[in-house]
Amino acid sequence: MEYIQISNRPITLSHISITPDQIFEAIRRTNQKFAHIGIETAKMALDIFNVIDFRVFSGMLGEAYATTLEEVLDHKLVKNPSIDGYPDLLQNVTPEMQKYFKSCGYEQFLDYKYGGIEVKNTFGTKKNGAPILMGDQRIGYINDKLDWKAHHRKTNHLLALFSDYYNGRPVIAAVFYSDSLTPDDWQKVQRPKEGSTMTSFSTIEKSGCEKLRKGMMFCLNDPAYLEFFGVEVK
Amino acid sequence: MAYIACCKEISVYGVKLPVDEIIAAVENTNEYLVRLNALFSEIGFNLFTVLGQRNISGVIGEIYSQFLAAGNKYLVNNPHPDGRPDVLCVPNKEVSEYLKTCFISVGGKRIPSKSMLAPFKYGGIEIKCTIGDPVSGYKKLLRKKYKIDDFYIGFPRVEFLSNLNWWAHHTKSSHMLGLYYDFSENHAGVPQIMAGFFGVLTEDNWTKVSTGNVEHKKTSNTSLNKTGKEIMKSHPVFVVNDKRYIEALRNIGVRI
Numbered sequence: 240m241e242y243i244q245i246s247n248r249p250i251t252l253s254h255i256s257i258t259p260d261q262i263f264e265a266i267r268r269t270n271q272k273f274a275h276i277g278i279e280t281a282k283m284a285l286d287i288f289n290v291i292d293f294r295v296f297s298g299m300l301g302e303a304y305a306t307t308l309e310e311v312l313d314h315k316l317v318k319n320p321s322i323d324g325y326p327d328l329l330q331n332v333t334p335e336m337q338k339y340f341k342s343c344g345y346e347q348f349l350d351y352k353y354g355g356i357e358v359k360n361t362f363g364t365k366k367n368g369a370p371i372l373m374g375d376q377r378i379g380y381i382n383d384k385l386d387w388k389a390h391h392r393k394t395n396h397l398l399a400l401f402s403d404y405y406n407g408r409p410v411i412a413a414v415f416y417s418d419s420l421t422p423d424d425w426q427k428v429q430r431p432k433e434g435s436t437m438t439s440f441s442t443i444e445k446s447g448c449e450k451l452r453k454g455m456m457f458c459l460n461d462p463a464y465l466e467f468f469g470v471e472v473k
Numbered sequence: 474m475a476y477i478a479c480c481k482e483i484s485v486y487g488v489k490l491p492v493d494e495i496i497a498a499v500e501n502t503n504e505y506l507v508r509l510n511a512l513f514s515e516i517g518f519n520l521f522t523v524l525g526q527r528n529i530s531g532v533i534g535e536i537y538s539q540f541l542a543a544g545n546k547y548l549v550n551n552p553h554p555d556g557r558p559d560v561l562c563v564p565n566k567e568v569s570e571y572l573k574t575c576f577i578s579v580g581g582k583r584i585p586s587k588s589m590l591a592p593f594k595y596g597g598i599e600i601k602c603t604i605g606d607p608v609s610g611y612k613k614l615l616r617k618k619y620k621i622d623d624f625y626i627g628f629p630r631v632e633f634l635s636n637l638n639w640w641a642h643h644t645k646s647s648h649m650l651g652l653y654y655d656f657s658e659n660h661a662g663v664p665q666i667m668a669g670f671f672g673v674l675t676e677d678n679w680t681k682v683s684t685g686n687v688e689h690k691k692t693s694n695t696s697l698n699k700t701g702k703e704i705m706k707s708h709p710v711f712v713v714n715d716k717r718y719i720e721a722l723r724n725i726g727v728r729i
Contacts, residue, residue, distance in 0.1 A: 272516045279512050284501070284543070287509060290535045293554060295528050302523050322525060370582035373554065430684050 240410065241460040242266070245470065248454075250416050252354065252396070254332040255315050257308075262398075262414060262456055265308040270410045272303060277408050288409060289373055293362070300402050300409060301327075301360035308358070308398075316355055321348035326396060329355040350393075359387045360400040360411075376404050378412070378463045384448055388440040392425035399451050405459065413458040413468060415451040424450065474503065474665065477719075479709040479729060483671045485648050486596040487564030488547040495650070495669060496711050498540040503665045505536055510663045521664065522626045529626070529664060530602040530640075533654055534559070537666065538600045541650075551597070552576070556590035557645060558597040568595045592645065599646040601639040602654055602666075608635040627662025631655050634721045637670070637706060640696045644679035648672075651705050655718075668712040668722060672704040 242263065250257040273288075280287040288296060305327050309316055316328040317340065330353040331340055339353070363381030365371060371380045387399050397420055401413040424447030430439055443451075458464055465472060476499065478492040513520035521529055538559045542548040549561045549572065563569050575589040607624070608614070611633045615621050624630060639651045650671050657665040672678075678701030683694055697705065706727045712719060723729055 272518060275516055276512060280509070283505065283508060285505060285536065285539050290539060291532055292528075292535070295524070295531070299523055303518060306518065306523070322527070368579055370579035370584050372582075372584065 240270070240405065242457045243460045243465070243470065243472065244457055245455045250356065250396075250398070250418075252330055252356070254330055254336070254353075255312070257312065257316075259456055261308070261311050262416075265304060265311045266411045266414060266457060268311070269300070269304045269307045270408075272307070273300070273409050293373060296409070297360050297362050297402070300411070301358050301400060304360065304400055304411065305358040319348055319351065319355075321345055323390075324348035325350055325391070325393070326355045326357040328358060329353065354396065356396045356398050356416075357389065357394050358398045358400065359389060359394075360402055361385050361387050362402050374404055374407065378403055378467055383467075384445060385443075387443045387447075387451075389425065389443075390440060391428060392422040392441050394425065394441075395420040397451065403464075405461075410459070412464055414456045416454045416456055417447070417450040419450055420447050474500075474659075475714040476500075476711045477714050477729075478711050483650075483710060485598055486562035487568075488545070488562040490545060490548075492710060494544050495541070498537055498544055499652075499666045499669065499711070501540040501544075502533065502537045503660075505540070506533070506665065507660050507663050510661070519626070521662075526604070526624075526626065530604065530654075533664060533666065534600045534602045534652065537602075537652060541598075541600070548597075551590055551593065552585040553587050553590035555587060556585070557592050557643075558599040558648070560600060561593050561597040562595060571595065596648065599641075599649045600652065601641060601646065601649055602652045603637055603639050604630060604654055604656075604664075605634045606636045606638055607633040627656045629656050629658050629662075631667075631717055631721050634725060636702060636725050637727075638696050638702060639705070640694050641679065642682075642694060644676040644682060644695050646679075647674050649674055649705070650710070653722075665713075667715070667718050668727075669710040670705040670727075671708050671710050672701070674701055674704060678704060 244259055247259060277288060305318055309318055309328065315332050317331040319327055319329055329351050331337055336353050363377055364386045366380055366382055369380035371377055385401055396418045399415040400411050402409055403412045424444050425441040426444055428439055428441045455468065458468055458470055476496045480492055482489050482491045510520060524532060538550055542550045542560050547562060547564050549563050551559055551561055563572055575586050576583045577586050607630060612623060637653055650669060652666050653668040654664045654666045656662045678697055679695045680698050709727055709729055712722060712729055719729055
């Protein structure tokens, strides 16, 4: 499985710069982890990836990537311990930051003062009536606009993942980054409908997608994906 | 783990389900959870921590549904991911033939039809899991006895059990197999199913559906009200043969 690197620009926060190589290493390791689990669970009576709710699974992939990136960066970014926290990965570079992190409680993690990056994953939204089931490759059957979702409209510094089933395995197919998202790049927060299994969420606007598309970092080297994202291979 | 059967069988929409089969599915689920935890640990990934308390119950329920349906030829897992109930009862040819019609053909593929499977008109079993409600003031007790501020994933909660409650996204769950699990001390904190209850419920046994608050990551949900909890607690199906759990369940009014 090969990837094309689209951008050479690192992700730069106030105290840390994340190189494309580090971003890619986290992609590689995350894919490897999921491949291993897929192979091993297939040996059991039940494939775990066919059991976990798709939305949960999509979130898990994002979580796994965030965990892996934390490892790759030697914990200079650490996962936000609060489920309601923002952002997902917190800057934890200087002794001062590390001391502050240890002193934080629920309220402080809601909007962490040293910031960091958000990591969100999507498998794309299935087109109406598309004949795909859990485990099927989705490219070609999803809407052109990728619907990354957040729980509020302040989400910025977004590392946005697009995943798909590739050769029967879940993989990260493309990675994007933008540090110029504003609340206007997010739709109004939606309350879940009665009976829905969704949480409250805001979906990214077309304008936000365009900003992320301009910040595309990696894409699977496969015509189906390159064409979907309009990447011209020289 | 050994289990004590509290009844001989349950009967749902024309399907008789011996308690031995229900327990066998529990054993398979528990073993699967232990193996799954080991597998994810190998790659430095704590599955249950990543899933979070919010999703663990749902995943256990899904796994259990698969094993339950695999063990009885008259049960079928609802083929639609958003279908209800979770496990379909297919007691005869009429239902079996109907189930075959619950798919549509799109682009040469057979896709489950949501309108025919949510709900499935011949019924089935809804599977729900709970770790139970803690006693009020449990945080104070935790700090005093264990020097921790709150429960964490992997920490057994049995000694803090105050009641059993099951949550759903709607009030339509009528024939419900309610499972109770806990993080098992004997299995490195992996969740294990400890007891099961079967209740026939109506919409009146559920609280009003809440659609959450835009500021919090909450889904649409409802849970059993007092009458619903009583129905479930009055109908245990099996319980783990472990004094701590039997006593804890008896203390909250389970008739074992």
